[in-house]
Amino acid sequence: MSPDLLLALFTGAALFGVGIYGALSQTNLVMIMMGVELILAGALVNLVAFWRFLHPHSYAGQMFVLIVMTVMALEMAVGFGVAIARFRARGSVEMEEATELQG
Amino acid sequence: MALISLQTVFIAFFGIAAIGFGIWVFRTSSMMRSALALLFSQTALGAMFLAMQAEFLGVLQIMMMATEMSIMAIFMVMFMMDPGGLGAMEMSHQKRLSILAGVAGALATAGIALFTQWGVVVTSAPAAAEQTRALGTELLGRSMLIFETAGVTILTAMIAATAVALPTLQRKRNA
Amino acid sequence: MNTLVIVLSLLAGAYLVAVLEAWLATGRFRLAAPAWAAVALLGRESIVPRTPDRIFFETAPVLLLIAALLAAAVLPLSPSMVMANLATGALFVNAALAYVLVALLMAGWGSDSAYALVGGWRFLGQVIAYSMLIVMPITAVAMRAESLLTTDIVSSQEAVWNILYQPIGFVLFFVASMAVAFLPPFDLPIAVGDLAGGVEAEYTGVRLAVFRLGRMVLVITLAAATTVFYLGGWMGPVLPPWAWSAIKILAVSAAMLLGGYTLPRIREAHLLAWCWKLGIPLALINLFIVGVMVLIWP
Amino acid sequence: MTVERAHAGHARAQHGDMPFMSMVEVTEDLPRSRDGLPMEWVEVPFGPMFPGLPGGLLLTLTLDGDAVAKTRVRSVVGGGGVLPTAGLSATGFIAHLEAMDPLAPVAYRLLACRALEAAAGQVPDGEIRRRRIAVLERERIASHLGWLAMLGLQTGFAWLERHATRMQLECLRADLPRILQLRSTIQALTARLVRTPLLRSRLHGSGIVRPSSDLRGPVARAAGMRCDARIDDETYAALAFEMTERQGGDGFDRLHIRLDEMQQSLALIQSVGGFAEPASTAVGSASGAGHASLETPRGEAQLRLVLESGRVVQAQLDTATTYHMKLLPDLLDQQELGDALTTVCSLDLSPWEVTA
Known part of the structure; x- marks a missing residue:
């Protein structure tokens, strides 16, 4: 067992945890998106670590990282689109005030 | 482990930096600081990729996140009630639950990482130039379809997001 | 050793750029002008605005300098004179330049002044528009070299320099470089007539000196990048390679400064419109043309 | 930021222990920009000694982002209207x-x-x-x-x-x-x-x-x-x-x-x-x-x-x-x-x- 792999995976785990905390605890849409970015960042670390320490000669791993980066950019684009639309309509992107879907 | 290599030191250092900045994101009330803390967290991650000899991905991560998080910063300042963090407002809810979920998530993933049999760890990675070339071949060979799909998806998302964000015709007439 | 030589020559280049800028501004050629200006700045009291975001305010000038130096680190002055010949050199230049934006944003926010803030946000809009015009021409250059190594990029221009091989790319890159270094006519974030110094407005003394130095190094770095990517880097007859690099870099930075001297500042709306509507399509066309040319005439 | 924050929503929210601050309340009194987004406006003085403007002119612009929302203008040196007429x-x-x-x-x-x-x-x-x-x-x-x-x-x-x-x-x-x-x-x-x-x-x-x-x-x-x-x-x-x-x-x-x-x-x-x-x-x-x-x-x-x-x-x-x-x-x-x-x-x- 190499400490490098474990270190990288622990970093990923910690970022994932911090991201979950952020996404759940924040009331503002933009801050929630930051939490999601951190979760994805955790995934990125894991992917790179797996590629490097387990399969350095198979580039599908690096490819996957590129896709996740694309997803991060997508998340930003769509998230901010929604945020602007919501701010225009309600004057708020606070999730406490987004109660329209409450049963 | 008798000998701790330089690589290990670097991975640990940048990993801790990334986590530290990640936590700082939610501990400051200034929006600009949050956004830039996230940026530095991602940059530290990029540096960690470099330490793991994934040169192309590391540089790409460092480059993409700089612009991405700067854009994040402008939206943060736009959509926050108190962007400067002067009022020391509370902007979080369900704190206990979130902390629990976060810790549980981190522990679960860490546990999986610890107890899984990962198999043989490869000690050497291909040289950077070779990697870049091989990644390019991968992108334009076997994974081309996936990559093209990602490209089209991001274009669609850009158009959709712009369409959503534009003011409606009705409102334009009223203005 | 190599690193030391390159950093020193960068600083010397930055000094010459400062001399040139002072020459243009005052109309008198004085070799000692920047030195006196620097001494004056260092001797002056460094005033801090009322309630700055201290971390950002202090970090910004240093970050600007570091970003410029990092970008310079992968650019070769001669086949052996390069600090770090990264396999992803061309991409790394981009990555380092992206932090110029971060530095200006930090300075703009940290200064706690409306002028600086508007300047910082202006630069954000400007760079998002212009970063594509940096990235896409570099991509075309790397396509011809079939490598991201900066030394390979120079060797790929053995037969024909890229300025002739892809002139559209050169023009776009040159203009975008001026925008990244916020040289006139793209000096929107530090505009004197609009924002009384903008991002720089609240900086004094040592901090301003570092900020100015960072900008001068940035100009030299971008000129070096233009030289490496389009003007055949160190190539040239008779003179040793490093001399050719130096001559080309100084010529490009002089051209950048002179261009701004004879033009009024561009309007922000026009800058964004031209960049998005004209620049990006042109960059894509350039990519396409170079792609076809690489296939038929490498 | 020197942005003055004195909005009704703010004032309301600071009274008592509200569970959370409503952003709707904060933004409802903010002036609306032309594009319909409620935004904080900043008042910035230009002059009386501003490079590129005539000296002595005090221009106070209320900025909505970087667009001018309101303008106040005053001359701090002018006084020609009051000519000394006492002979x-x-x-x-x-x-x-x-x-x-x-x-x-x-x-x-x-x-x-x-x-x-x-x-x-x-x-x-x-x-x-x-x-x-x-x-x-x-x-x-x-x-x-x-x-x-x-x-x-x-x-x-x-x-x-x-x-x-x-x-x-x-x-x-x-x-x-x-x-x-x-x-x-x-x-x-x-x-x-x-x-x-x-x-x-x-x-x-x-x-x-x-x-x-x-x-x-x-x-x-x-x-x-x-x-x-x-x-x-x-x-x-x-x-x-x-x-x-x-x-x-x-x-x-x-x-x-x-x-x-x-x-x-x-x-x-x-x-x-x-x-x-x-x-x-x-x-x-x-x-x-x-x-x-x-x-x-x-x-x-x-x-x-x-x-x-x-x-x-x-x-x-x-x-x-x-x-x-x-x-x-x-x-x-x-x-x-x-x-x-x-x-x-x-x-x-x-x-x-x-x-x-």
């Missing part, structure tokens, strides 16, 4: 008026002389009148060059700033042969400025004014109004003066008008062939009311005064900038900050001559 002697009155506007001292000195002469019923010799006009036109060239230098500073056009400043200094000191040598330089400058594409795009469409009774001088003439105190003046008529005029009314037209006027002034000076500074007028102990009007570099200025046994007891001044300053709030509304400041610059205001 100034003729010489004192002329000196006072000359010192009032350092940007156009000769024009105001001449204006004072003319009004005093009108009140005292004197008519100066024709040659003197012609030579005084030459001095006035020389000042017009210098003033327009000064304006070009300010435009250069405002738009970051370093070349223009340096050249115009140097030419202005030359022009202020020039005697007749020297000033006629300036002709080719000014022609070259005109050709170059009209050719500079970025200058055109910078000024084109900025600060469009429609013809109205509030316009004076080059601003009015750029908007297509036949508004020039010189067309009714017989001395000018004798020199075959023709008014220049353009239709667009934007910053670029104003630039054109001023460039053309410099050529025109040179031609006038050449046909007069000599300068005579307006000297102090000997009014003796005359009494009466006088009125004079004159085209200063910024537009028509009018002076009415009442003379009682050789002393000025009442005077009323009417200047172009006073009117032009009132245009600003409407003109700058929703303009981008840089464009707004260029517009202010293109009006060529002189805060010193503001009455009221």
